[in-house]
Amino acid sequence: MDSDDEAMSATTSDDGFGMEEDSMSFxxxxxxxxxxxxxxxxxxxxEKDFRPAKKAYEVDFTVxxxxxxxxxxxxxxxxxxxxxxxxxxxxxxxxxxxxxxxxRLIESYMDxxxxxxxxxxxxxxxxxxxxIKKVNGFMCDICCEDRPGLETFAMKCNHRFCVSxxxxxxxxxxxDEGEAARIKCPGDSCDKIVDSKTLDLLVTADLRDRYHELLxxxxxxxxxxxxWCPAPNCIYAxxxxxxxxxxxxxxxxxxxxxxxxxxxxxxxxxxxPAACSLVKKWMxxxxxxxxxxxxxxxxxxxxxxxVSTIEKNxxxxxxxxxxxxxxxxxxxxxxxxxxxxxxxxxxxxxxxSGSDARDAQAKSRQSLERYLHYYNRYAxxxxxxxxxxxxxxxxxxxxxxxxxxxxxxxxEVQFLDAASxxxxxxxxxxxxxxxxxxxLARNNQTEIFEDNQKDLEMAVENLSxxxxxxxxxxxxxxxxxxxxxxxxxxxxxxLLDDTAVNLKQGNWAFNVEMS
Amino acid sequence: MANKRIMKExxxxxxxxxxxxxxxxxxxxxxxxxxxxxxxPSDSIYAGGHFKIVIKLxxxxxxxxxxxxxxxxxxHPNVTNDENGSMCLGMLRxxxxxxxxxxxxxxxxxxxxxxxxxxxxxxxxGIADQYKxxxxxxxxxxxxxxxxxxx
Ligand SMILES: [Zn+2]
Ligand SMILES: [Zn+2]
Ligand SMILES: [Zn+2]
Ligand SMILES: [Zn+2]
Ligand SMILES: [Zn+2]
Ligand SMILES: [Zn+2]
Numbered sequence: 001m002d003s004d005d006e007a008m009s010a011t012t013s014d015d016g017f018g019m020e021e022d023s024m025s026f027x028x029x030x031x032x033x034x035x036x037x038x039x040x041x042x043x044x045x046x047e048k049d050f051r052p053a054k055k056a057y058e059v060d061f062t063v064x065x066x067x068x069x070x071x072x073x074x075x076x077x078x079x080x081x082x083x084x085x086x087x088x089x090x091x092x093x094x095x096x097x098x099x100x101x102x103x104r105l106i107e108s109y110m111d112x113x114x115x116x117x118x119x120x121x122x123x124x125x126x127x128x129x130x131x132i133k134k135v136n137g138f139m140c141d142i143c144c145e146d147r148p149g150l151e152t153f154a155m156k157c158n159h160r161f162c163v164s165x166x167x168x169x170x171x172x173x174x175x176d177e178g179e180a181a182r183i184k185c186p187g188d189s190c191d192k193i194v195d196s197k198t199l200d201l202l203v204t205a206d207l208r209d210r211y212h213e214l215l216x217x218x219x220x221x222x223x224x225x226x227x228w229c230p231a232p233n234c235i236y237a238x239x240x241x242x243x244x245x246x247x248x249x250x251x252x253x254x255x256x257x258x259x260x261x262x263x264x265x266x267x268x269x270x271x272x273p274a275a276c277s278l279v280k281k282w283m284x285x286x287x288x289x290x291x292x293x294x295x296x297x298x299x300x301x302x303x304x305x306x307v308s309t310i311e312k313n314x315x316x317x318x319x320x321x322x323x324x325x326x327x328x329x330x331x332x333x334x335x336x337x338x339x340x341x342x343x344x345x346x347x348x349x350x351x352x353s354g355s356d357a358r359d360a361q362a363k364s365r366q367s368l369e370r371y372l373h374y375y376n377r378y379a380x381x382x383x384x385x386x387x388x389x390x391x392x393x394x395x396x397x398x399x400x401x402x403x404x405x406x407x408x409x410x411x412e413v414q415f416l417d418a419a420s421x422x423x424x425x426x427x428x429x430x431x432x433x434x435x436x437x438x439x440l441a442r443n444n445q446t447e448i449f450e451d452n453q454k455d456l457e458m459a460v461e462n463l464s465x466x467x468x469x470x471x472x473x474x475x476x477x478x479x480x481x482x483x484x485x486x487x488x489x490x491x492x493x494x495l496l497d498d499t500a501v502n503l504k505q506g507n508w509a510f511n512v513e514m515s
Numbered sequence: 516m517a518n519k520r521i522m523k524e525x526x527x528x529x530x531x532x533x534x535x536x537x538x539x540x541x542x543x544x545x546x547x548x549x550x551x552x553x554x555x556p557s558d559s560i561y562a563g564g565h566f567k568i569v570i571k572l573x574x575x576x577x578x579x580x581x582x583x584x585x586x587x588x589x590x591h592p593n594v595t596n597d598e599n600g601s602m603c604l605g606m607l608r609x610x611x612x613x614x615x616x617x618x619x620x621x622x623x624x625x626x627x628x629x630x631x632x633x634x635x636x637x638x639x640x641g642i643a644d645q646y647k648x649x650x651x652x653x654x655x656x657x658x659x660x661x662x663x664x665x666x
Contacts, residue, residue, distance in 0.1 A: 141615040142577060144520045161615075169614055172578045177609070188615045 055493065057272055057500035061240040061254040061264065064226075066216060069237055073219055076102060084109050089195035094120050096181045096215075099222045121184065121193030123156055130155050130198060132163055140165055142186065155198055159187025167202050170194065174207055180214035230267045231260035240264040247276045248514050249504050261425075270428055273499035274436040277514055282435040286378075289371065304328055309369060374438040381431035384464075398471050406475040415478055419463060419485045426460045426488050429496065436499070441509040445502055452495040459488045520577060521546045524617055533622045547572040551622065555665075559630040560657050561589070564665030568625070570618060580612035581621060588664040590657040592634045592643035604628070604636050 064072070073092075081091040083106055097120035098105035108116050117123060132153050139146035140162035154160035161169075169186045173179045185192040199211055220226045220237050224244070229236045234256060242252040242264055251272045252264040261270040263279075271279045303310050303321035305328075310319055319336070320327050327336035399413040433453045440446060463484040466477055474481075502508050525546065528538050535556065541548040549570040555561035567586040573579045585600030595601045605624055606616050637643035645653045 142520065144523045165614065168578060172575065184613075186614050188613050190613075 055497050055500070056504055057251065057253070057496040059240055059242055059250065059252040059254065059264070061238050061252075063229075063257045064237050064239060065257075066235055066237075069216055069219065069226075070212070073216070076100065080105065087197075089197045090122055093122055093193050093195055096218065096222070097121070100219065121182075121191050123192055130201070132201065135160065138162075142169075153198075153202065155185055155192055155194065157185055157187060157190050157192040159185050159190050159192075161186060163202065170199065170203055171207060174203075174211050174214065178214060180211050181218045227264060227267060229256040229258060229260055230262055231256060231258050234258045234260065238264060249506075250500065251275055251503070270425075271432045271435075272429055272496055273503070274432045274439075275503065275514065278435060278439050278510070278512070279432070281512060282378075282438065285371070286375065289375075309372075371438065374434045378431050378434040381427045381434070384427050398474065401471050402475055405472065408475065412478075415482045415485065416474070419467060419481050422485045422488045422492075423460065423464060423467065426456060426492050429492050430457055430460060433495070433499075439510045439512050441511045443507075443509045445507050448498060449495075452491070452498055456488070456491040456495050459484065459491045463488050518546070521572060524619070525549075527617075528619055533619045533626075535626060536622050541569060547574070547576070549618065553622070553626065553629075555661070556626055556630045560654050561591075561629055561661050561665070564589075564661040566629075566665055570621070572618075577614045577616070580607050580609055580616075581618060583607060583621065583625070588660060590642065590653075590660040591629070592632045592637040592639050592646050593628055595638050596642070601638070602628070603638065604633065 077088050077092050077095060080095060080102055081088050084091065084094075086094065094105055094109070094116070095102070097116075098108075105116075130153065132151050134149055135152050136148075137146075138150060138152055138160070140150070140152070142161050142165040145162055151163040152160050153163050153166045166186065170183065173183045181193075183194040184190060185194065196211075199208060203211070217228075220228055225239050225241055226237050227240070228234075229238060236257045238254045238256060240252055240254055242250060244265070246252075247265045251274070253261060253270050253272055254264045255261045262268065263271055263276060265276040266279065268276075268279060274282065302308065303319075303324065303326055305326040306321060306324040308321065308323040310321055396417075399410075399416050402408055402413045402416070403410060430453070433449075433456075437449070437453070440449070463481070466474075466481055466484065469477065499508075525538075525540075528536075532538055535554040537552045539550045540546070541550040549572070551568040551570060553566045553568055555564045555566065565587070566589060569584050569586055571582040571584075573582065583602050585594050585602065587600075588596075589600060590596070593602055593604055602625065605628075606612050607621065607624075632643075632646055634643035634646045642653070645656075
């Protein structure tokens, strides 16, 4: 095992929490394979021997529910609280201040306790818990209310305000400003942080829930190994040990409990085999060039004879294909010789041929054509990927029809669902192989990649075609479709594994900086 | 409840106005729109200028900061050079404002900033650069504007 493998498979045990028993964990990145409880440090070597060999493109990850994450936080607060002897609510503030780096927190607590407490917004006074109380002759400095019997509150910093002002201040911070971890005392120039005990004392249950939700957001945002699933309305977070610095060597693809497959590095939808930095460059390029690309499609046509792209140059309609020298009319795409000499402009066009201007244009044209070659294929698979949802819905419908017309059971028609899913996933991969290929410089690895790409593409188009067959024929194609589905999946794995192994080993040459 | 606070603050500033400030209500009966005429500090380059400032107290006041607009044109790195004449620094920022802060404190801050611009916290970057690199030209324009708009 090389050092990269070590880094990729590091467990999260240094965070002080193992896995919750009720948490879903998909070791090796494949669904349905339950990774048993992560053993404590020192026992995992033995465990690893029983795992199936991991593919180069797979990473370890775990999916956590909000309650798992809450439990993780609570456990860390508990641990640290026991060590430093501060109450839970203060320990929580200290941990948030140290961005959940337990070791660093304990170290600086031991070395510079007072400075740390000040900076974290805690103060040094560890007197009893703050209480709501009535103070004789009190006037609230916020609302100027001074009636006797007014309920007031202050944290240890002793900035006292009436309870209703204190409460309204907290509502404003939490509800309107979305603040939670860094809410300061309302006192003028006071930096003391409002702790959860204070909050529990003053606000309604609704607001308390919102507060803890916001704290959880900050917790996940603060931890490099945690990310929220980017799918809309999804409540899960994913834990993955791959670090930002590893992203040139691996494309860490994870699958959430909700089914969404995304890149842990950049949170975009699964973009294997292209590394995050290439994806970023590619999307920028597509955006920048979309106008050019539109112009091209409006101003170019394909030669009716050899199908290479022809650009309309000036007003002349007498076109000559650069490649096969076929002469045709831009307007009707018909053979030019049939037009006689009625388009007098054509002579001028001929005169200009061979000029430097046209050479330069041909060059820029060439690089554009290269881009368009990859872009069109990328966009085509993207388009098909968008149709995936329709295909899936159609599949479901077909499955029901098939069940009633063929007398097949639900379990027997599952092959259609499997085929549909394979199509979706393979198209997603194919799409990104074209972005990957655009930045790839030729070397002795490229040919294998291109063969893999071609094989996968053919397999996908084959399966896709069968999928479109009328329902009454589909039942008879079951075995063949299952074979093709398995073949597609196999080709995808081969392609991903090959690209990932070479990425890890630094065997690819790219025509851009990989940063 | 905020009303009591605003009434009290208003009574305080009319009885004991902050240095160089005359405060009135922009419209009779509207406690949330204050009208301030501020005389620039005599040791500042704006000396001799009288600046009209409108202070709007949002309905969430004092939980949200007041909004301050110079109605008299002013050449200053911390005041937007547009029809709003906005100033937003220090305690006027929503994340720095604390509910016990008072309008009188805000006006004190404004006068301090008039005397000592804070180019590193500028809303007009061009003016801030000039303030830092060509103080003479900055002062000339600032003074010209005082005689043109603030007399
Ligand atoms: Zn109050
Ligand atoms: Zn305080
Ligand atoms: Zn999800
Ligand atoms: Zn990525
Ligand atoms: Zn041709
Ligand atoms: Zn024609």
